Amino acid sequence: MPGGDPTALYRAAQAGDRRALGRLLSLIEQGGREARVAGRLAFGSSAGVEMVVGVTGAPGSGKSTLTDGLIGEVRASARQVGVLAVDPSSPRSGGAILGDRVRMGRHASDSGVFIRSVASRGHLGGLALAVPEMVRALAAAHLDVVLVETVGVGQAEVEVAGAADTTVVVVNPGWGDDVQAAKAGLLEVADVFVVNKADLGGAESTRVDLEAMLDLGREAAGEDGAGGEPAAGDVPGRPSGRWRPPVLLTSASTGAGMERLWASVEAHHRYLVDSGRLTERRQAQVVAEMRRVLASRLERDVEALLGAPEGREAIAGLGDRTLDPYEAAERLLAGLRPLPDPADPG
Amino acid sequence: MPGGDPTALYRAAQAGDRRALGRLLSLIEQGGREARVAGRLAFGSSAGVEMVVGVTGAPGSGKSTLTDGLIGEVRASARQVGVLAVDPSSPRSGGAILGDRVRMGRHASDSGVFIRSVASRGHLGGLALAVPEMVRALAAAHLDVVLVETVGVGQAEVEVAGAADTTVVVVNPGWGDDVQAAKAGLLEVADVFVVNKADLGGAESTRVDLEAMLDLGREAAGEDGAGGEPAAGDVPGRPSGRWRPPVLLTSASTGAGMERLWASVEAHHRYLVDSGRLTERRQAQVVAEMRRVLASRLERDVEALLGAPEGREAIAGLGDRTLDPYEAAERLLAGLRPLPDPADPG
Numbered sequence: 062m063p064g065g066d067p068t069a070l071y072r073a074a075q076a077g078d079r080r081a082l083g084r085l086l087s088l089i090e091q092g093g094r095e096a097r098v099a100g101r102l103a104f105g106s107s108a109g110v111e112m113v114v115g116v117t118g119a120p121g122s123g124k125s126t127l128t129d130g131l132i133g134e135v136r137a138s139a140r141q142v143g144v145l146a147v148d149p150s151s152p153r154s155g156g157a158i159l160g161d162r163v164r165m166g167r168h169a170s171d172s173g174v175f176i177r178s179v180a181s182r183g184h185l186g187g188l189a190l191a192v193p194e195m196v197r198a199l200a201a202a203h204l205d206v207v208l209v210e211t212v213g214v215g216q217a218e219v220e221v222a223g224a225a226d227t228t229v230v231v232v233n234p235g236w237g238d239d240v241q242a243a244k245a246g247l248l249e250v251a252d253v254f255v256v257n258k259a260d261l262g263g264a265e266s267t268r269v270d271l272e273a274m275l276d277l278g279r280e281a282a283g284e285d286g287a288g289g290e291p292a293a294g295d296v297p298g299r300p301s302g303r304w305r306p307p308v309l310l311t312s313a314s315t316g317a318g319m320e321r322l323w324a325s326v327e328a329h330h331r332y333l334v335d336s337g338r339l340t341e342r343r344q345a346q347v348v349a350e351m352r353r354v355l356a357s358r359l360e361r362d363v364e365a366l367l368g369a370p371e372g373r374e375a376i377a378g379l380g381d382r383t384l385d386p387y388e389a390a391e392r393l394l395a396g397l398r399p400l401p402d403p404a405d406p407g
Numbered sequence: 408m409p410g411g412d413p414t415a416l417y418r419a420a421q422a423g424d425r426r427a428l429g430r431l432l433s434l435i436e437q438g439g440r441e442a443r444v445a446g447r448l449a450f451g452s453s454a455g456v457e458m459v460v461g462v463t464g465a466p467g468s469g470k471s472t473l474t475d476g477l478i479g480e481v482r483a484s485a486r487q488v489g490v491l492a493v494d495p496s497s498p499r500s501g502g503a504i505l506g507d508r509v510r511m512g513r514h515a516s517d518s519g520v521f522i523r524s525v526a527s528r529g530h531l532g533g534l535a536l537a538v539p540e541m542v543r544a545l546a547a548a549h550l551d552v553v554l555v556e557t558v559g560v561g562q563a564e565v566e567v568a569g570a571a572d573t574t575v576v577v578v579n580p581g582w583g584d585d586v587q588a589a590k591a592g593l594l595e596v597a598d599v600f601v602v603n604k605a606d607l608g609g610a611e612s613t614r615v616d617l618e619a620m621l622d623l624g625r626e627a628a629g630e631d632g633a634g635g636e637p638a639a640g641d642v643p644g645r646p647s648g649r650w651r652p653p654v655l656l657t658s659a660s661t662g663a664g665m666e667r668l669w670a671s672v673e674a675h676h677r678y679l680v681d682s683g684r685l686t687e688r689r690q691a692q693v694v695a696e697m698r699r700v701l702a703s704r705l706e707r708d709v710e711a712l713l714g715a716p717e718g719r720e721a722i723a724g725l726g727d728r729t730l731d732p733y734e735a736a737e738r739l740l741a742g743l744r745p746l747p748d749p750a751d752p753g
Contacts, residue, residue, distance in 0.1 A: 097733055100731060100733065101733075101734070104728065104731035104732075105731070193732075344725070344726055347725045347732060348722055350732040351721065351722075351732040351735045351736050352709070353732075354733050354736040355709060355736040355739055355740065358736060358740060359705050359709075359740075363698070363701060363702075363705075375697065376694055376697075379690070379693045379694060382450065382451055385446060385447050385450035385451070386450075386539075386693060386696040386697040386699075386700050387443055387446065387447075389697045389700075390697050390700040390701040390704060393697075393701055394701065394705075397743075
């Protein structure tokens with residue numbers, strides 16, 4: 062096995078060395094110079110990933126069990142699958158968390174499955190920066206399908222989910238009691254809804270509730286509220302059509318509904334390909350990624366400047382009222398770069 | 408009445424011309440060069456505002472009625488009061504919304520009250536930038552107490568609430584059913600909790616619920632969970648002590664509990680003054696304001712650059728994979744300023 066050299070690790074991972082792939086992902090997660098070398102190689106690789114599927118839901122929604130079920134479905138089609146299990150709150154020990162080891166164990170004999178927990182804190186700008194690069198590294202290692210499992214739905218989670226082509230949102234029966242705001246956020250990111258733990262009862266009314274919200278969303282967007290999945294006008298191949306997220310019932314612990322879930326994910330993928338939206342979506346993702354890199358760079362530079370003499374001077378000026386916040390900001394901008402037009406007060 | 412010249416408007420507002428003050432606030436709300444002149448004058452004014460009190464709560468919580476009650480309490484102490492009613496979703500017409508006019512009517516005969524609705528969309532960087540400047544303009548016009556009323560608790564609302572010295576969070580009986588995340592956000596910003604519409608029943612159990620959450624928060628922070636308001640160790644004048652938000656029951660529509668609420672707001676203010684935290688808090692606010700100005704400037708510059716030839720080139724480079732997101736970001740940074748260290752891939 063090669064050492065810490067990112068190019069050697071990359072070549073080894075490409076050739077099928079899974080321990081090298083693991084170390085490559087660690088490099089990317091940590092960020093810095095070596096991550097950049099590895100990231101550049103993976104970005105330039107001709108082996109693009111076939112499908113990136115996000116699985117997102119609250120803790121306890123059964124999303125890990127559901128992800129395990131999806132692994133089985135992917136493997137049934139003889140494709141290789143990589144999993145990034147993102148949990149920013151997980152404690153790490155030596156690069157893998159407990160749940161990770163349990164799951165690794167279950168799939169240990171299958172070289173077509175690669176599972177990795179991501180609980181990054183160190184990476185500059187956080188997970189939203191690291192995850193797309195990790196997906197590309199998995200693609201370079203010839204994993205055909207990548208599942209990205211994320212907890213909850215906050216701003217950071219939505220950004221991480223943005224790395225997926227298709228996002229599966231997992232809810233449980235009774236979810237209708239949750240707060241409107243959270244629903245709205247989920248409605249926006251979901252390509253497929255799953256009411257998991259459907260055996261608990263109440264699943265059907267949750268499904269009806271979700272369908273009604275989808276109708277409302279479509280009416281608000283000035284579309285026809287009626288229609289199936291994909292609805293009339295949503296036919297793949299007609300770029301003007303829109304995808305209506307299906308709402309499925311599953312019971313991941315027994316496997317009920319998993320085949321149909323995977324069929325829906327594949328239908329969404331075909332829709333993206335046939336409508337030309339996959340290319341659009343991936344280009345938009347990479348532009349969004351560039352913006353995040355830029356924002357993170359600028360933020361770092363501003364932090365550095367605030368701690369430098371210019372920053373302390375600006376803060377002192379605010380304190381004694383010789384500079385107002387706009388003037389102080391202009392002083393700091395001058396430290397970042399020559400002002401394009403100091404006469405324009407913004 | 409002076410014309411649109413910001414200096415003339417500022418002087419007139421200082422001299423007590425309330426129509427000039429209204430126009431000054433409109434200038435600030437709109438942003439741009441004239442806003443900067445007005446903002447600079449208000450920032451440099453020696454007449455600092457005595458108290459800035461935020462009132463925040465969900466739509467329908469009765470926070471407007473509560474604010475009206477607080478106006479009465481302030482006026483009872485012979486001080487002048489300004490109100491900024493922030494509602495980003497309100498439609499505007501000619502600088503005032505309907506509710507504004509109703510309330511203006513009620514206080515029309517009292518020259519010691521000035522009420523202004525803020526539903527800004529135009530201001531660069533939004534309300535979080537405009538509100539602190541508007542507060543300073545009110546202070547320059549010799550309003551002793553400024554009430555800032557904000558709707559809901561999202562990221563933007565929390566930032567706007569950050570302009571206040573003391574934040575009153577308004578909830579209703581039964582609020583315990585809301586989602587954990589929203590609670591956590593409220594716990595962080597609240598200096599005083601109000602269970603309004605206490606006559607509806609269930610208020611006492613909501614109060615107990617809130618007190619329990621405050622105990623939990625204190626335990627998590629490694630503090631003594633017991634204690635009153637302020638608790639043992641929270642005595643004003645002891646800088647190491649912490650303020651424990653009191654939880655009060657009110658019925659703003661009948662006026663019940665309003666006197667006690669205002670006494671709690673004043674107690675918090677005294678605590679801030681005696682502990683030296685008022686000065687700290689206001690300096691931190693103005694530094695945060697400078698950061699927002701800076702972030703907003705940089706964001707605008709990045710947007711401009713993305714639409715310029717450099718930006719289109721970088722985006723094309725991402726598309727044909729000749730540039731990865733980091734390389735593309737570096738190209739754009741070079742357009743913003745000379746790179747400090749191109750060798751550092753950071």
